[in-house]
Amino acid sequence: MYIRIINNVKRFIELDGEELNFFTSLLSTRKYKRKEMLLRNGEVSKYELFIINGCVKNYTIDNNGFEHISMFAIEDWWTGDIASFVTRTPTVFNIEALEDTEVLQISKSDLELLLDKIPKFEKFFRILYQRSLTTYIERNNQNISFTAEQRYLTFIKKYPKFELRISQKNIASYLGITPEFLSVLRKKLNS
Amino acid sequence: MYIRIINNVKRFIELDGEELNFFTSLLSTRKYKRKEMLLRNGEVSKYELFIINGCVKNYTIDNNGFEHISMFAIEDWWTGDIASFVTRTPTVFNIEALEDTEVLQISKSDLELLLDKIPKFEKFFRILYQRSLTTYIERNNQNISFTAEQRYLTFIKKYPKFELRISQKNIASYLGITPEFLSVLRKKLNS
């Protein structure tokens, strides 16, 4: 149950048995069926989530009803909505399971307790956010400088697993293009 | 000299006089003239930077020689290139002063020393990166879902100061559009 999250945390900090027990005591498990919602636009995001298995998408819906995917998360990834979680304000995001998914979650008060009791977790999250930031900076750069084709090629190179697991419609939404246009791009690239 | 950075740090953590002295002892000042480079593509980013006054742009140059601005930073902002700084690998970014600029900088080894001696700084940077991440997530969402006009309107609403201080050419580069098209947009919006 906790092996994946423990290995994940141990990438950046070292913890003894007691600290690990305290950490895992703050986590709870939840299972979601494919298409179930983990978070809905308008709610306050109460948890930071760690995916044990499965796959979710984190997206907004614009005024015309179109979905725009901010991120995917699969096993060993953290997800959630930091902005809403930190400020306790309603989220603009939705999180939906793309496969049957099992998560570990930690509430805001328990996370604060954890950071307070074991400051090494400040370091853990500092590094986690640092790396996440790097990814978003890179993606932002691609968004403002790449064509859709370049973004697609970069995406499948960086996340080869995702291409097999995630529908074209969802990949298109992540890339910021229409599914029709992604279809055209793929046809062109395969010929 | 240190008032701005001390106030910046005190937003998230409390420090006593001794801790502040240790912190500031690790900082050095540098001044740059307008158009001077703070960092060049291919170098390793050796410092995290805090702007005391002035304004800089952080950008990449694509294969066709076009600039794409990742961020601006003015007084009280942190900047640099985390990816290169953390991994000690050559950066793809350039940082250039848009005005005469004065910065405080801290080297990687000194930052590590600081984080080690005063773990509260782990918390400071955890929160700093968390907030920065939130900004990039929001901007990424706008990039994949907004038209150029919507991105421009959002930008001037969020950073009204920047519009007065930064050339249209640079704003266009930040938004991911051509200066010519931004000119057309502004004309349309002013009529």
Place this chain on the structure above:
DNA sequence: CGTCTATTTGAATGTACTCAAAAGCGGTGG
């Protein structure tokens, strides 16, 4: 004051979208 860069303007072009319809595919129930 002169030079260099930024901004404006316009015409032609390209990238990506919209809308519509057909084809393909997967899950579910009979």
Place this chain on the structure above:
DNA sequence: CCACCGCTTTTGAGTACATTCAAATAGACG
């Protein structure tokens, strides 16, 4: 296990948003 239903993907025609290139004008810096 097959057939149907709903959703995804494909295809194509017409359109919109944004770029490219060029030239004129305006503005800033030394």
